[in-house]
Amino acid sequence: MAIIVNDVKLLQFVEDVFLTFGITKEQAHICADNLVLADLRGIPSHGVARLKRYVDGMKNGTILPLAKPVVVKEAPSTATIDGQAGLGQVIAHFATTMAIAKAQKNGVGIVTVRNSNHYGIAGYYSKMILEAGLLGISMTNSAPLVVPTFGKEMIIGTNPISLTAPTKRNRPFFMDMATSVVPRGKLEVYDRLEKPLPEGWAVNSAGNVTTSAAEVLKNMTARAGGGILPLGGEGELFSGYKGYGMAVLVDILCGVLSGGAYGDMVDSKGPNGETQPAQVGHFFMALNIENFVEMDVFKEKMDDFIDRLKNSSKAEGQHRIFIHGEKEYELFEKHKKEGVPLQEKVHEILKTIGAERNVAFAL
Numbered sequence: 001m002a003i004i005v006n007d008v009k010l011l012q013f014v015e016d017v018f019l020t021f022g023i024t025k026e027q028a029h030i031c032a033d034n035l036v037l038a039d040l041r042g043i044p045s046h047g048v049a050r051l052k053r054y055v056d057g058m059k060n061g062t063i064l065p066l067a068k069p070v071v072v073k074e075a076p077s078t079a080t081i082d083g084q085a086g087l088g089q090v091i092a093h094f095a096t097t098m099a100i101a102k103a104q105k106n107g108v109g110i111v112t113v114r115n116s117n118h119y120g121i122a123g124y125y126s127k128m129i130l131e132a133g134l135l136g137i138s139m140t141n142s143a144p145l146v147v148p149t150f151g152k153e154m155i156i157g158t159n160p161i162s163l164t165a166p167t168k169r170n171r172p173f174f175m176d177m178a179t180s181v182v183p184r185g186k187l188e189v190y191d192r193l194e195k196p197l198p199e200g201w202a203v204n205s206a207g208n209v210t211t212s213a214a215e216v217l218k219n220m221t222a223r224a225g226g227g228i229l230p231l232g233g234e235g236e237l238f239s240g241y242k243g244y245g246m247a248v249l250v251d252i253l254c255g256v257l258s259g260g261a262y263g264d265m266v267d268s269k270g271p272n273g274e275t276q277p278a279q280v281g282h283f284f285m286a287l288n289i290e291n292f293v294e295m296d297v298f299k300e301k302m303d304d305f306i307d308r309l310k311n312s313s314k315a316e317g318q319h320r321i322f323i324h325g326e327k328e329y330e331l332f333e334k335h336k337k338e339g340v341p342l343q344e345k346v347h348e349i350l351k352t353i354g355a356e357r358n359v360a361f362a363l
Contacts (some may be wrong), residue, residue, distance in 0.1 A: 002341035003017070005363040010340055011036045013363060014048055017363065020357045021058050021065040023087070030195045031089045034120035039340045042331035043176075045185025046121045049346045052116070054087070055353055062268040062273050063087060063117050069094045077106045078206055083116035085277035090324030092119040092140075093128070096284050100132045103286035112253070113282040114260025118142065122162035123325075125177030128173055129286045130164035133295075137285040138162040141254040143278060144264040145220060146180045147227045149241040154220065154227035155264050158183045159250035164325075166289070168299035170306045174325025179246040180228045184220070192345045200233045203227065209234060223269070254281035 018028035022124050031054070039047030053114025057063035067086035071079055079098055083091035095111040102109030119125070121140045140155030160183070162176040181201050190197055191213040204210040205225030219226045231243025255262025261279035268278040289298045310321050335341070342350075347363070354361035 001344055003344060003347045003363075004339035004341055005144035005347075006338050007036055007040055007336060010039070010048060013350065013359065013361065014051060016359045017055065017353055017357050020359065021063050023090070023100050027065075027087065027090045027266075030093045031087060031120075034089045034124045036340070038123060039122045039342070040332045040333070040335045041121075041123075041328040043121060043328070044341075044343070044346075045183050045189055048342070048350060049188070050118075050120070050135075050185065051353060052349055055357070057117065057268070058087075062275050062277055069113070071098075077108050077110060079111045079113060081113045083113055083280075084334065085115055085279075088117035088140075088280060088282075089124075091116045092125050092138075092282055092284070095282060096125040096128050096286075098140070099284040099286040100129055100134065100348050103129075103134050103288045104132070107286075107288045107291035109286040111284045112258035112283075114255070114258040114279070115277065116280045116282055117169065118280060119282060121176060122160040123164070123174060126162040126164040126176070127174070129284075130166060130174070132286070133166065135166070135287040135289055136162075136164045137283075137287075139250045139254055139283040141251045141262060141266050141281050143267050143280075144248060145184050145228050146230055147203060147207065149230060149235065149244045152203060152205065152225050154223070154225075156230075156244070156247045156251060157266060158228065159247040159254075161246070161250060165302055166295075166299055167302045168296075169303045169308065170323070171326065171329050172284055173302060173306070173323065174328065176325070176328075177231075179231050179243050179250060181231055181233060181243070182228060184217075184228065189343075191217055192343055200229065203234070203300075211305055233330055247284070250283070251281075253283040257283070259351050 008136045014032035015028045018031045030359040035048050058065050064085045067084035069091045071084045072082050073080040081095050095113050099111040125138040126136035139161050141159050145154045158180040160177040160178045165173040196211040197213050202216045230240045232238045232240035251262040258281045260281040270276045273330035306323050351361050
């Protein structure tokens, strides 16, 4: 059963929790806004259910909330940033702002980040670029949760990719997806609901498909083998190797290109079980569309492309073809009007965090 809460009150609560760690009001807002936006857009796996992850990280020292990102290499259109193990959302916002400024001045802005932490939903940053009137790309590597094709050991992350593009008549194009079948958060949702996983989402320690979310999550925590499958699923029949390749692409751009960590090096747990900074890497690219084609032409072509997709013939029994981001836009409007649904367990977790951090809980 879901508990419906007001998004403004939820945002304020999460912001107040972040403020207890000594960061600025602006920084706390960025972190809270990212989490609440995920819930508003119908992505509870990356919403306020993740707040405990950040609180625990700041308490155990894997996330250093007062750290400031440092620019270690810069050219007119590019830069590399060391996040100094700070809050991923704050670091990513800083890097995206820089990419936007470079694109507005030079036509393209590409910024890579090393030594960061989990930055929330990838689409938060491509959305920033979109709102600046540019075409935006956001990627991040993540802790090893995914097994490579034919493997049984978690060696790569869910490594999401987000791309946003402006339109004239239609809602802007807004793609935000993991390169795995599902993100870890989706397994956590199924575990909280005590529901079996669909076959083909994850494998057990022997590398065989399992429907037990609890088993997979337990193995993940213990590093006992198994994990989530790449986009496409098990083996080669449904091209799981393509999702595997996309995840590697993200790791190359986020980890190798930034001079940071990649693959199983991205982890807040050390080889002996000790806690350590996760060393997450990010990649942001902003493109000034006018440097390639007139903005009106681009928007008209985007609208035409979207119309062609949506108006193409539907499969038997289907009545609508969706465009990436479309369902999320509609859920955002619904949740702004009717409130944000939180699972009871998430509501209780937030209540507990509020008590621990001495933050009023009135949702």
